[in-house]
Amino acid sequence: MVYSTLQRSQKVLAASRQVHKISAQVLERTAAEETVTSSFASFIHGVQPEHLSEVVRHRSKRMILDSIGVGLVGSTTRVFNIALRYCQLYASNAVSSVYGRKGLKLSPTLAAFTNGIATHSMDFDDTWHPATHPSGAVLPALLAASQMLPPSSKPNGLDFLLAFNVGIEVQGRLMRFSTEAHNIPNRFHPPSVVGTMGSAAATAKLLSLNVTQCAHALAIAASLAGAPMANAATQAKPLHIGNATRLGLEAALLAARGMEASPLILDDIPGCSGFSAFYGDYRPKPLPLPASSHKFLLEKQDVAFKRFPAHLGMHWIVDAAASVRNLLINYSGSFSPSLIRAILLRIPVSKYINRPFPESEHQARHSFQFNACTALLDGEVYLNSFTDGCIHRQELMELLAKVLVEHPEDNIANFDKMYGEVALVLENGDVLTGRCDTFYGHWRKPLSRESLLKKFQSNASHVLPEDKVNSIITTVENLENLSDSSQLASSL
C-alpha cells in the first residue's frame, strides 16, 4: 500500500518552478545551475555504483558491520526499551525489523527511530572528522526503507551500499561548510544537524527520487534538524541519532509524495537562514558533479571505531592511563593506588566531557576522569565498566578524588589533533607519565579486521545466536553481491 502511493506520486511530477528572487538584493540564481543546493541534488541523483572506489567500499562495509553490532548490543539498554515501548503504541504497517527483536516489526520510520537509538545508546558507534557519528544516522533508515519496497523493486546490495555512501558523503560535505564544525561541538549536536540531512539523502537515493525531489528531501529535512548539546551525556542523547535517521527518512518519504520546500536551503541567503541557521560561520560549496571522477570523502578520511562504549575523547586518555599504569607496575611491582598522591589529566577543553564525579552511565561515558581512573584500575575499559556497580566502586571513588585536570594550550579539542596525557604524582615525589597521541581504533591507527570482527561478535552475541552472527558478517563483507538488500534487515 505504501509503495503504490509512492509510485503514484512519483508519476505526478511537480511542475518545475523557476526559482524566484527572494528579495531584490539577493544574487540571481536559476534552479538548474549554480546553487549549492542543486549541486547536492544532482550529485545524489546522479552518482552511480561505479563511482565507489575499492577503498571506499572496504571502509564503508567495515562501518556497516560495526554499526550493526553496536546496534544489536544497544538493544539491551534501558533507553532502547523506553523507545520501544513508546513505538509499540503505533504498531501498524509493521514491515520493518527491529534490532535484536526477532519477529517484531514496526512501521519504517519508527523502526528506524528505535534502531538509531539502539546504535547510539551506549556511545559505541563510529566517529568521523570533522566530528559526527555518521553511520547511525543513515543505516537504520536504509534498513527500514529496504523492507518497505515491494519484492519486484528491492534494491540490491550494491544499490544499498551506494545509498549508504551518499548518506555519509553528504554529511561530510555539509560539515566542511563551517570551520566551527572541526572542533568538538558546543552548540548543536552534529548528528542531529548533518545526520538528518544524510539520512534524507541516503533514503532519497535508495528510493530513486528525481533531482527535484532530492532537493526537497534535503530542505524538508533541514526543518527537522538540530538538537542542542545540553542533552549529550543524558539518556536523551541517543534520540539525536534515532531522530536523525527517522526524520531524514520521513523527509524523503514526504518529498516522494510531492512535498516542496526551499530550493535554496543549503545556500547562504542573508537575512533568512536556511541550513546556515545552525552555524556561526557558514560557507557552502557546491559538490562536484559525478560526471567527473567524484572523490568520496571517506576515501581521504576514514572513521574511528570505538573499542569501548564512551565518547571518543575518552579513548586517548584510556590508552595513556593504561600505559602509565604499566609504568607504575614496572616501577613498584604492582598497581598500588596508595602510592599515588595525585593524578594529572592533560586534556583539551570541552565542558561536556569534563566530569569529576559522574553519577550515571551516560555521564560516565562522557567523563575524562572516570575513564582514566577505570583504566588505571582495570587496565582497560569494558562494556560493563559503566554498570552501576562499577561506577560507584569504592576504589574508583578514591582515585577520582585524586584527579586534577589541566588544559595545555597545545591540546586542541579536535579529534584529529588532540592527545591525552596522564601523569601520576607519587607520594615520594616521583612523576610517571603516559601519553597517547593516537589510540588504537583512530583513523590513523585503524582496527584490524580481527579486532573489528571481535567487537562485532562480542556485541551481536548478546542477542543473536552464533550462526546468525557469522552469517551477518558474511553478508556484509559480500554486500555488493547481494541481490536483495532487504535480507540484511530481516536477518537482524
Next chain:
Amino acid sequence: MGPPAPQRLEEPSEAKGPADHREPDTSRETPMQTLTVTENFANVIHGLKASHLTDLVIQRSKRMILDTLGVGLLGTSTEVFHKVIQYSKIYRSDASSTVWGHSDFRLPPLYAAFVNGVAVHSMDFDDTWHPATHPSGAVLPALLALSEALPQKQKFSGLDLLLAFNVGIEVQGRLMRFSNEASNVPKRFHPPAVVGTIGSAAATAKLLALDQFKCKAALAVAASYAGAPMANAATQTKPLHIGNAARHGLEAACLASLSLQGNKQILDMESGLGAFYTDYTPRFLPTLQSYSWLLDQQDVAIKRFPAHLGTHWVADAASSLRKHLVESDDSVPISRIKRIVVKVPDVRYVNRPFPNSEHEARHSFQFAACSALLDGSISVQSFSDQNISRPELKELLSKTKLEHPADNKPSFDNLYCEVNVTLQDGKVFSERCDTFYGHWRKPLSTEDLKKKFHSNASSVLSVEATEGIIETVDNLEKVEDCFVLSAFLKGTQSTKVLSKMCLS
C-alpha cells in the same frame, strides 16, 4: 520587582564535588524559589490549577481556541494537508484520534497532532503573538489528539483542556522573553519550531498530570526536537513547523512519562535551549501564589485573511487608499497609476515582488498591496491560482516597489505601513496604517471572530457541527468531557452527540 535572574549554570570545570549540582548562592533565595530555571518551570507547570485562570485569560484563550479550530478546519482543504494525510495513512491503526474534518479514518495521536497542526498553519491564517510566534497551533492539536487516546476511564473536562492549553501558551511566551532577538521578526530559526515544541511538551505534560521530574524531562527531551530554519517559511513546508512542534512536544512528554530523562538544566544552559539564540538570559517564572499570565498582559493578533501578519498593515493602508482612486463602477483605473510605493520594515522573507505560488503570495508585501488596491480587501479567495496570476494584478505589481524607512522596525508591536500611489498626472495619494483591525491593540469583535470561524468551518462541517463547536468553546470551562469537541471536529454528528454536551 520580579525574581532575580539565576547565575549562569554551566557544566563543571575544575571544581570538585558531585558533577550534577551547581548550586548558586542560596542565601538570598526565598524558600519558594528553586535552584534552576528549568526546575522552576517544571514546578510551575505542575502546580498551576484552574483556579489560577483569570476571566480575561479565559476569554482570550477561548477566542484563540475558536479561531484556531476554524482555521484548521479550513486548512483541511489545502494541498499540503492532503499530502501529509497521504503520508500519515501509513500509520493507520486501531488508534484513536480525530483528524479534523474527516470522519472516514482516524490516526494515532502523534500523527493526528501532526496533520491537524499542519492544517492550522497551512494557510498562515492562525494567531500571532508578541514576541512573534504562532502559539495556538503548536498546542491545541496535541492536546485534542491526546485527550482521545487515553484509556476510557480517564476523561478530561473542558477546564482541564483550558488549563493545559494556557500552560502551553504561557511557556512559549516566557521562553521568548529569554532573548532580545526574539522581539523582532525572526531571521534564523522559525519561532514556532523552537518555543512551540517546548510549549506543546509543557501542555501535554500538564494534561497527563506528570510529576515535577517528568515535567522537567518533557522540557528537556522536547528541546532535542526543536528548531527549524527560516528559509522554509514561504514554502509548502512551513506548515510542518507547527505540525511538528505539536507532534514532537507530544512525543517528548510521552517519552518523559515513560521515564526518559534529558538534561535537567535544559532551559538554563547556553548549550541547551540557548543554542537557538545569540543572546540568551533565562528567567524564573512568577510565584504560583499569585501567578500572572502573559496572555493577561499581551493578547494575540487574529488574522482576517490568510497571509503573513505584516501584510495586514499593508492591506488596511491600501484599502483606505483605494477609496481615493475608485471610480463610479467601483473599479480601480490601473492605467492611471504610475507608481506604488509601500513603506514597510525590512523583512526579507516577506519581500517578494512577483510571487509564484500561494505560499509566496502569502509572504509578499507587494502582493498584499496590489490585491487590496484592486479588490478593496483580501480574503481566502485572493490566493487562488487564478487570482494570483491575474494580468491586472501583475501590471500593478510591476509598478510597485518597497521602501524601508529607518523608523519602521521589524517588530509586530511597532511596525507601520504607508502606501503612496502616484498617478500619471502627478497626483499623489498616501495612507498609513499603524494598527490593523485584528491586531492586539484593536482586537476583532466577538461577532467578527465568530464570523471568521463560521466562514472557515462551514467549508468542511455542517451548520450543526459549526454551531456546536462555537457553543462548546464558549462554555468550555463548564464542559464535563471535552470528547464532544473532537466529536464535532470529526464532521459527523447525531443528536446523541449533541446531548452529550453536558453543561452544568
